[in-house]
Amino acid sequence: MTLQERIRSDIEERIRSGALRPGDRIPFEHELVAQYGCARATVSKALERLAHAGLIERRRKAGSFVAHPQVHAAVLAVPDLAQLIAARGERYGWALDTCRVVNRDPDIEVSGIPAPALLIEGVHFAGEQPFAIERRLIALDTVPVPRADTFEAEAPGSWLLHHVPWTDARHRIRAVSAGGPLARKLKLDAHAACLQVERWTWRTGRAVTFVRQTFPGDRYDLVAEFTPGG
Amino acid sequence: MTLQERIRSDIEERIRSGALRPGDRIPFEHELVAQYGCARATVSKALERLAHAGLIERRRKAGSFVAHPQVHAAVLAVPDLAQLIAARGERYGWALDTCRVVNRDPDIEVSGIPAPALLIEGVHFAGEQPFAIERRLIALDTVPVPRADTFEAEAPGSWLLHHVPWTDARHRIRAVSAGGPLARKLKLDAHAACLQVERWTWRTGRAVTFVRQTFPGDRYDLVAEFTPGG
DNA sequence: GATGCGGTTATGTCTAGACATATTAAAACC
DNA sequence: GGTTTTAATATGTCTAGACATAACCGCATC
16 A cells, blocks of 8 residues: 555544544644655645545645535446346347437427437337337437448447547436326336436537436336445 | 646547547657646646546556546435525425334335334425425434434434434435325325435444435436536 | 734645656567 | 567656645734
């Protein structure tokens, strides 16, 4: 372990154990320099990592303080569906329903994807069971137009991930009732609860794609793990 | 802007614009040193931040390379309900239903909270409308026992956030049908879809609290923003 | 009391080196 | 030819300073 790592983990341990409580001041850099017998840059780098991880807050003149933890953010895993289903030991499948260029579409109005856009609809399968309905718009002015049969075999999410770089994404997660057509496609009761994930993706300010995935509520749940600074 | 910031943003811009593509090698540190006329530590710090942000990958002897972006994680905002509702311009309210010590409970078996635990049930209000049902277990061996009337006025989430440090959290998000009792409390149709967020919180390996919050699907949705390295 | 001015102080950034370490490519050897 | 050794090289860590900057404190002034 490097010296910098040791300083960092020493302080982190004292915070996680509760010996140092939120708001407490941790030793000044020059005190840690004396304690560990090293250069200030080494101490400073250790503190910088703790600050970056959100465990401490550094203030000029005042010193460094243990941060007040806040459950405000969690890291949400957004796995590739194919990988996720394979990891469950089931066979992944993708069935393309629709793939055409559209100029007018309800989602075009609200998603920010400019017309004309490529509209793709299809179903993800886990074994024989439908696992998710997908409805996607792809901005044709930003994405290099794929071959007509590209999305017959490969789900557009996987293809985009490997072919189109992106810089920003936004997710919206909510619960909806299946309703008629959706329920039929997912082989569900008409008022079954479904988890709906919408994702907008941009590349340097230009909309790339918008996708709405609808999962049966009893077959999928999102899990987010969070360790502050972990 | 500091020099280090400038170096970082120059390279970041070239990556985000697509001038540098995933897998491309970025200039060696000594080349950047020559280009900017600064010390290697300054260049190295700029690259370290890019690497920490996941935009580049550094390999000894080989150099630094633009990382392959992956939509695998997003930052999920989990706001304090009181703040969230206040931000919407509505009046926040909390109504306590149950607050007692339990030794046996369906959730105790699965949540990892050891018995005896404090069971709290209540409703969050936005104006006159019920906004969420909450059912919570608090580990009495880890949390300093609050006064009996603590949770009459303040929701336990807010109280815990300010009084009990935590080190790990896990969220599970899914869609459920309201069902009978839940639907009555939330004033919903019996088969309305609801978003259910479950959160486990630990402190250095010991379970602190488990909470299940159920939101009407049409009144709440989670939003996660993500910029790689942002 | 309120306001503005320095002085002090801790962190923020930076320099110009040094040695360590991981990795690759070339060279030497079997 | 195939394997091992060796040298070259880019990053990783570190030192011992320097000056910049923000923030706080006390003091003098209004």
